[in-house]
Amino acid sequence: xxxxxxxxxxxxxxxxxxxxxxxxxxxxxxxxxxxxxxxxxxxxxxxxxxxxxxxxxxxxxxxxxxxxxxxxxxxxxxxxxxxxxxxxxxxxxxxxxxxxxxxxxxxxxxxxxxxxxxxxxxxxxxxxxxxxxxxxxxxxxxxxxxxxxxxxxxxxxxxxxxxxxxxxxxxxxxxxxxxxxxxxxxxxxxxxxxxxxxxxxxxxxxxxxxxxxxxxxxxxxxxxxxxxxxxxxxxxxxxxxxxxxxxxxxxxxxxxxxxxxxxxxxxxxxxxxxxxxxxx
Amino acid sequence: xxxxxxxxxxxxxxxxxxxxxxxxxxxxxxxxxxxxxxxxxxxxxxxxxxxxxxxxxxxxxxxxxxxxxxxxxxxxxxxxxxxxxxxxxxxxxxxxxxxxxxxxxxxxxxxxxxxxxxxxxxxxxxxxxxxxxxxxxxxxxxxxxxxxxxxxxxxxxxxxxxxxxxxxxxxxxxxxxxxxxxxxxxxxxxxxxxxxxxxxxxxxxxxxxxxxxxxxxxxxxxxxxxxxxxxxxxxxxxxxxxxxxxxxxxxxxxxxxxxxxxxxxxxxxxxxxxxxxxxxxxxxxxxxxxxxxxxxxxxxxxxxxxxxxxxxxxxxxxxxxxx
Numbered sequence: 001x002x003x004x005x006x007x008x009x010x011x012x013x014x015x016x017x018x019x020x021x022x023x024x025x026x027x028x029x030x031x032x033x034x035x036x037x038x039x040x041x042x043x044x045x046x047x048x049x050x051x052x053x054x055x056x057x058x059x060x061x062x063x064x065x066x067x068x069x070x071x072x073x074x075x076x077x078x079x080x081x082x083x084x085x086x087x088x089x090x091x092x093x094x095x096x097x098x099x100x101x102x103x104x105x106x107x108x109x110x111x112x113x114x115x116x117x118x119x120x121x122x123x124x125x126x127x128x129x130x131x132x133x134x135x136x137x138x139x140x141x142x143x144x145x146x147x148x149x150x151x152x153x154x155x156x157x158x159x160x161x162x163x164x165x166x167x168x169x170x171x172x173x174x175x176x177x178x179x180x181x182x183x184x185x186x187x188x189x190x191x192x193x194x195x196x197x198x199x200x201x202x203x204x205x206x207x208x209x210x211x212x213x214x215x216x217x218x219x220x221x222x223x224x225x226x227x228x229x230x231x232x233x234x235x236x237x238x239x240x241x242x243x244x245x246x247x248x249x250x251x252x253x254x255x256x257x258x259x260x261x262x263x264x265x266x267x268x269x270x271x272x273x274x275x276x277x278x279x280x
Numbered sequence: 281x282x283x284x285x286x287x288x289x290x291x292x293x294x295x296x297x298x299x300x301x302x303x304x305x306x307x308x309x310x311x312x313x314x315x316x317x318x319x320x321x322x323x324x325x326x327x328x329x330x331x332x333x334x335x336x337x338x339x340x341x342x343x344x345x346x347x348x349x350x351x352x353x354x355x356x357x358x359x360x361x362x363x364x365x366x367x368x369x370x371x372x373x374x375x376x377x378x379x380x381x382x383x384x385x386x387x388x389x390x391x392x393x394x395x396x397x398x399x400x401x402x403x404x405x406x407x408x409x410x411x412x413x414x415x416x417x418x419x420x421x422x423x424x425x426x427x428x429x430x431x432x433x434x435x436x437x438x439x440x441x442x443x444x445x446x447x448x449x450x451x452x453x454x455x456x457x458x459x460x461x462x463x464x465x466x467x468x469x470x471x472x473x474x475x476x477x478x479x480x481x482x483x484x485x486x487x488x489x490x491x492x493x494x495x496x497x498x499x500x501x502x503x504x505x506x507x508x509x510x511x512x513x514x515x516x517x518x519x520x521x522x523x524x525x526x527x528x529x530x531x532x533x534x535x536x537x538x539x540x541x542x543x544x545x546x547x548x549x550x551x552x553x554x555x556x557x558x559x560x561x562x563x564x565x566x567x568x569x570x571x572x573x574x575x576x577x578x579x580x581x582x583x584x585x586x587x588x589x590x591x592x593x594x595x596x597x598x599x600x601x602x603x
Binding site for chain 1: 313314315317318320321322324325327328329331332333335336339344349352396399400402403404407408410411412413414415416417418419420421422423424425426428429430431432433435437438440443444476479480484533536537539540543544557558561562565566571574575578579581582585586589
């Protein structure tokens with residue numbers, strides 16, 4: 001069969017095979033996580049690894065959900081993550097519209113600061129943030145974590161939303177004003193719906209940022225009833241005899257919302273970065 | 281910026297855009313409105329980014345120990361913290377290790393990412409989709425979960441990695457081999473995990489950027505007899521230089537500050553030999569209760585990253601002008 005192939009087709013076939021091999025190697029840990037979670041508990045600790053989890057079992061998930069306080073950690077994580085996403089979105093929407101639609105003194109400086117602040121490593125900021133929250137009794141207190149996540153993601157959300165606002169033709173807003181809309185109505189009826197894809201993409205980033213953070217939650221949240229999922233997952237692993245089946249099942253539960261979000265908006269995420277960067 | 285290990289592609293997006301025409305009505309708009317609109321953002325940033333940054337700088341010149349936590353009092357010691365950490369052999373080892381770790385991660389990420397993005401250009405549509413989905417799954421996997429899964433895969437007795445490697449006879453018999461008790465092997469695994477987790481972002485971004493280059497450039501080059509390497513050198517890399525630069529800077533920052541994988545896999549051990557700057561600042565401040573020295577380590581980290589970013593950006597813009 002290969003004799004009848006043109007060189008171009010043969011090259012494509014070779015490329016296909018290499019790409020599929022690369023994909024298999026890359027995705028293997030994800031596969032291993034999901035299949036480990038679905039194995040019957042007795043099949044996890046076996047000298048010869050079982051590559052196919054058949055027969056499937058939800059027993060590991062059941063044990064993970066049964067761990068003390070599991071639902072408390074879920075609630076904590078959801079509360080912290082969703083509040084910081086909503087807060088940062090509201091604040092950055094206002095800022096983004098102001099930056100994109102008004103010329104005012106200090107606008108350029110603000111843009112520069114937004115870029116610079118993103119360069120400051122979060123690992124360096126955890127010490128002063130800890131001391132600051134400590135001095136106002138904000139440690140081990142969920143709003144303290146919310147404020148931290150909300151602010152750390154702001155430079156990114158403002159910057160991204162600003163780009164999306166600039167993508168909406170200003171003529172549309174003017175037409176709405178001419179038609180007798182008030183300024184507020186113009187924003188809610190014209191701008192906001194057009195911004196929805198951008199808002200969705202941006203909020204998913206803010207979500208993942210807070211959902212997956214370990215360092216700040218670990219430093220700020222001291223009592224077990226205030227743990228978020230990442231802190232709990234890691235504390236799981238340090239206990240004396242690790243229940244690998246339950247730990248991997250819990251990691252799977254923790255990952256699934258993010259995996260789904262990403263598959264849904266993947267295109268927009270990558271497109272955003274390159275749209276301005278290459279064409280210049 | 282990012283909390284730990286964020287992989288966000290859009291942050292440095294869109295450069296300056298042409299100002300849309302017909303926007304000269306600012307005189308008719310309320311003067312204070314834009315300020316009111318950005319005020320919440322500015323206040324939040326000042327309180328939770330600006331103030332801590334200043335506090336970090338002040339802290340690095342203070343002897344801030346466990347007692348200061350309760351009294352709130354700390355003596356100013358000038359640059360003592362800095363002379364102390366630079367006089368510390370451990371710190372110098374951490375510094376060198378961080379540089380090696382970062383260089384390895386970034387080099388592997390950029391080279392492999394570039395190769396994968398190139399590979400994606402030459403495959404069938406369905407393979408493109410399959411590979412993209414696999415990459416996105418890796419990219420989206422939370423770092424905490426990814427690290428725990430790696431720990432499980434490299435578990436000495438029951439880990440799939442030891443079994444596979446022993447079967448494939450790459451490193452001889454690895455039954456019950458404990459990777460995490462050997463510093464270099466543990467660090468190697470952390471590099472591997474970092475590269476694996478970061479690769480999809482680099483590859484997909486470069487693939488998207490590569491897709492925006494007109495194919496006619498390559499056709500013309502091929503007619504002129506250019507090979508693959510020459511088209512890289514004269515077309516792909518020059519055009520993608522801004523994206524490559526941004527990616528490199530981001531990956532350097534993320535690698536230097538990497539915390540979760542190291543902390544979860546080794547806690548910096550064995551014997552502190554997988555500790556990098558981010559982890560070392562954390563341990564100094566929170567385990568040894570020496571917040572002043574921890575802050576000075578963080579300040580050194582920020583300075584190194586700032587110098588690197590500035591130097592790199594300047595070099596790039598200089599190249600841009602001579603071209």
